[in-house]
Amino acid sequence: MKTFCILACSFLFAAAAATPLAAQSDNDHWAERAADSAMARWPDGRFVAADAPWHWNYELGTLLEGMDGVWFSTADGADFKYIKSSVDQLVTPEGTIATLKADDHELDNILVGRQLLLLYRVTLDKRYLTAATFLNDQLAQQPRNADGGYWHKQRYPNQMWLDGLYMAEPFRAEYAFISHRPEDFKDVTHQFVLMEQHARDSKTGLLYHGWDASKQERWANKQTGDSTQFWARGIGWYMMALVDTLSYYPADDPGRKQLLAILNREAASVARYQDQKTGLWYTMMNKTGEKGNYFESSSACMFVYAFAKGVRRGYLPASYLANAERGYKGILSHFIKSNGADVSLTDTVKASGLGGNPYRDGSYAYYIGEKVVTNDPKGIGAFLLASAEMENAQNAKLGRGDTVVVDGWFNSQQRADAFGHQVYFHYKWDTLDEPGYSMLGHIFRNFGAQTRELDAEPTVANLHGAQVYVIASPDNADKNPQPHYATAADATLIADWVRAGGVLMIMENDTSFADLDHFNAVSEKFGIHFNSVLRKHVIGRQWELGKIAIDPTGPIFHNAHTIYVKDVCTISVSGPAHAVLKEGDDIFMAMAKYGKGTVYAMVDPWLYNEYTDGRKLPGAYDNYAAGKELVRWVLAQVPR
Structure with missing residues (x-):
């Protein structure tokens, strides 16, 4: 093998010790380790029993968003393969989503559409675009309240939930971006603005979980239509929706400034309720120390992700990186359990909602009484996103402002x-x-x-x-x-x-x-x-003909690499x-x-x-x- 003198410096992925988490750090490549663990735990993205029916669902969407984040940070082809195999279980070769009940008009069903767009843009396989277009068309038929806000579901008339912004708006923004429909961003902006206008509490700056425009629901305040509690994961959904949606906005779209202003207001409020000792957040954010309240893992991951990505992309001031760092250390020390290959996330609330049958009254007692589990796909997906961002944050200061x-x-x-x-x-x-x-x-x-x-x-x-x-x-x-x-x-x-x-x-x-x-x-x-000469001519898949071994001896590279070039x-x-x-x-x-x-x-x-x-x-x-x-x-x- 020929040796080349060159430039060098990659990242050595040292294996983290499978001992107490207090002895481990946020430099232990938790994103890659947790992704590998999730793929082993849930082959093809299925987190139900082998004989149980499997259907299109937002929990899978959250998990795959996490895998997406890890893939874009590591270029590990196994992550992309997992995303593709998980979606392929549910999309026919013709681009039909067989298990999707479109007439239910659930915003939750839109989330996996982001992976359809990813798969289409990477592979150019039109079946994924066909399925994504079906979801985009479904949004066009989504029922709306009198102010133009999407109903969360057909069976929840006039209700907007914070969750719905994450389920629908990043997808709709990306679809508008690739389909050359800049006019659609006006309505995307409107959904965020409407939610903040009606759900933001002037005293705390926090957002109530739900808003009923009709003010008829039993959980709704009869004057405002708001629910009564500040649920951490709901606010986490909303903040993640903001930082993800902003990525697709045209630089000159007036809605971009509106979304940035909303994000900065909510970031300031969330930061005020971060526990100073642990770096975490209570599931009922403004009820510090009240009986039954607890630190919840998925919301902490969502806040860390939103803070870190917001800083990295220039949406938030750099000072918020300290909030992300404190939160991430708290996540690792309180919620992560590892025995080596397996990485588990504890203390994730399984689900919380409003209304329905049996009826969820949105009270404090209701929220703290919901089941808390280990290795929930939503929590793992959020942890993957947070971990990938925190690994990026170790380098992000270098190019800030460039x-x-x-x-x-x-x-x-x-x-x-x-x-x-x-x-x-x-x-x-x-x-x-x-x-x-x-x-x-x-x-x-x-x-x-x-x-x-x-x-x-x-x-x-x-x-x-x-x-x-x-x-x-x-x-x-x-x-x-x-x-x-x-x-x-x-x-x-x-x-x-x-x-x-x-x-x-x-x-x-x-x-x-x-x-x-x-x-x-x-x-x-x-x-x-x-020079007009030909070197490294590669025939077929004879990869070795394009091989270059890089020695870590030059001004650029400080680690050894083997790279591939062609012709x-x-x-x-x-x-x-x-x-x-x-x-x-x-x-x-x-x-x-x-x-x-x-x-x-x-x-x-x-x-x-x-x-x-x-x-x-x-x-x-x-x-x-x-x-x-x-x-x-x-x-x-x-x-x-």
Whole structure:
């Protein structure tokens, strides 16, 4: 095996001791361990007896959301495989959800739709989009109260519950995003605003679990229609809904500011009721110390997730990370039990609701009397989300305030999507299937950076506010009949941007897939020339032909990696540039310091989803882990 000199630094997943939790820490990779444990406990997502009927349900949706979060943080293909196999148990090849009773109009049934959208966007299998479209159409038929708020269920007329916002709105926002329906965000915003307007208590700032617009229910206040208690998990659902929905909002949508304001108000209220000693929250949030009240695990996980993700994505002030850290330590010390491979979460309330038969009166006695269990799927799903976020939080300070822009000009290939729109797809953040950079985008965002796409020519205005500019495989005429070739003016502008402190990432390709001749006008500004030769030519699935072993001896990588590339060019260096990865006389990776800025160059777009999402490459290749080290190094080059 040939050895390469290079850049390095991945994360070593040390096994945590299966001893008392007090001796363990939040660095013990609980997300991966709990995910593995859940997959072993509930094969194919089934958490009922083998002979019991199995149906579409929101508890599965919560569990799979947790798996989704772990997959995007680790690129372990087993997590995605589990999501797919779990959904495939319930969706026919034609895209029908056989066990769904659509006439019940339950918002709970919408939640698994998020996994349908994930599966469609990753695999492009239209049966998942067919099923997701059915759910979106069901929302269009959902009964509403006089103010336009969704009924929680057909059998709960005029009632809005906090739970319903999580069940429906992140799905609807993502569907609106991929289907090019920005007008739908107005109604998404309205659901959140309506709930806060009617359910928020002016004294505590907390939200009541339910609101009956008709004021007829026995549990409802006859003046306001509100229920009487502040149920922690209900508020947790609402906060998670906010941070998840915001991810899909157009930057200029006026509803985005409204949702951010709601999130910040609720975060302040929830933080006030965090127990100072344990870092946890009582299930009845404002009844500290009252008889029968207890610390509940799923709500703590939800709050930790919302705080940590809110900070990482820039929705909340950085000060709330301290609340997440205290909460997570409390979760580990009070609720997590482990004997090695098995990870269990205790003290999760099984279910709480309002009305129905037998009737739930929404009293304090009712809530504290509901069954508390170990290893509830909702709790495990929330713990997975919280754990993935807390592992991200260890790195998220590095890129906080930075914006990473991916090019959509020099590589402007388009394709028709399922909704009849021509969309940019090649090496783009929002492309989840093989040619996309969605996993790389997640790495950057997990390090605290924000990401956006630049579909126009780079100009001073267009690069304003960008700290990192990613250009991958600029088009040639074979791949794009109307390529935007780099010009001398482009080269000068980009060089000036780098000189002022920008970090440029150039990830080229071989001449059959990309333009080298014109783009060398840009790279040569930094002493980097891409050579029109072919190396690492791979035939079929002979993976070893594209294998590169990275030694942890260079400026970028500090851990050993084995990465995969396919059909690449080589680099020549001069002036400020120097090689960081070589095989014999062939240079595959280079870098240059230029003024206040930095340039990274690679002969392959090697961090696209096909090679990073854990679904295709053999396990010996760790492009994702190497990509994390590269991103850490790139963000560290940004002048502070």
